[in-house]
Amino acid sequence: MKTKELLNILEGNPGKNLLFEYAPGLLVGANYHITEVKNVTIDSVDCGANPDFWKETIIQLYESPLEKDKREYMSAYKALSILKKVDKIKPMKRDVEVKFEYSNQSFHTAQLFVNEFQIVGDNLLLKLGVEQTDCKAKETCGISEKAAEAVSACAPGSGCC
Template identity: 60%
Template sequence: MKTQELFSILEQHQDKSLLFEYAPNSFAGANYHITEVKHIKIDAVDCGSQMDSWNETIIQLWESPLEIHKTKYMSVLKALGILKKVGKMKSYDLDAEVKFEYSNTSFHTAQLFVNEFKIEDNKLVIQLRVEKTDCKAKELCGVPETIVNTLEKTKEKVEACCTPDGNCC
C-alpha cells in the first residue's frame, strides 16, 4: 500500500479506533504507540547486477510496558494527527510503499506490509503481513519461476550464472 492510500483510508475513518493485526488473529496491544516514522530511500543492486531505487515510509509501533492493561485503542484521529505532525517536519513521498515496524514478546521485529484493511464495528483494522524475500533477477540469472525444470537443468543454469564471468552475484 502506498503512503497516500493509507492517509486516505485514515482520513475516511477518523471516528474509529485503530487496530493493527500483525498476524492472523493477532493484534498489537491497545498499549501501542507510534514511536517513529522513517522516510527511507533505498539504493539497491540485485543479484543480476541491476541497480534500483525507491522510497519507503516505515511507521514504528511499540507497546508500552507501563500501559500493559490498557484496553482502549488509539483513535484514527490521534494517529492521523501524529502522522500529519511528522509530515510538517519531514515531507512524505506519498508514492512510497508504507510498512509498519513492530515486535512484541512473542513476535520477532519485522517490517510488515499492509495487506488489507477492514472495518469492524467502530474499528479500523489494518492487516499487516510479512512478505517473503525474492530474487528480482530470476530471468536474467536463469532461475525458474516455478520448479518445472529437472534438478540437473536448474543446477546447470545456476552454475553458469555464478561463474566469475556470469551476470549474477
C-alpha cells in the same frame, strides 16, 4: 498500500479505533504508540548486478510496558494527527509503499506490508503481513518461475550471486 491511501483511510474514519493485525488473529496491543516515522530511501544492486532505487514510509509501532493493561486503542484521528505533525517536520512521500515496523516478545522485528483494511464496528483494522524475499534477477540467475516458487534463494555457482 501507498502512504496517501493510508492517510485517506485514516481521514475517512476518524472516530474508529485503529487496530493492527500483525499475524492472523494476533493484534498489536492497545498500549501501542507510534514511536517513529521513517522516510526511507533504498539504493540497491540485486544479485544480477542490476541497480534499483525506491522510497518507502515506515511507521514504527511500540507497545509500552508501562501501559500493558490499557484496553482502549488509539483512534484513527489521533494517528492521523501524529502523522500530520511528522509531515510538517519531515514531509512524507505520498506515492510510496507504507510499512509498519513492529515486534513483541514472541514476534521478531519485521517491516510489515498493509495487505488490506476492514471496518469492523467501531474499529478500523489494518491487516499486516510479510512478503518473502525474492531474487529479482531470475533470468540472469537461470531461475524459472516454477523453480522460484520451490526455492527462495540463488544457488551458489549459478552465476547469480
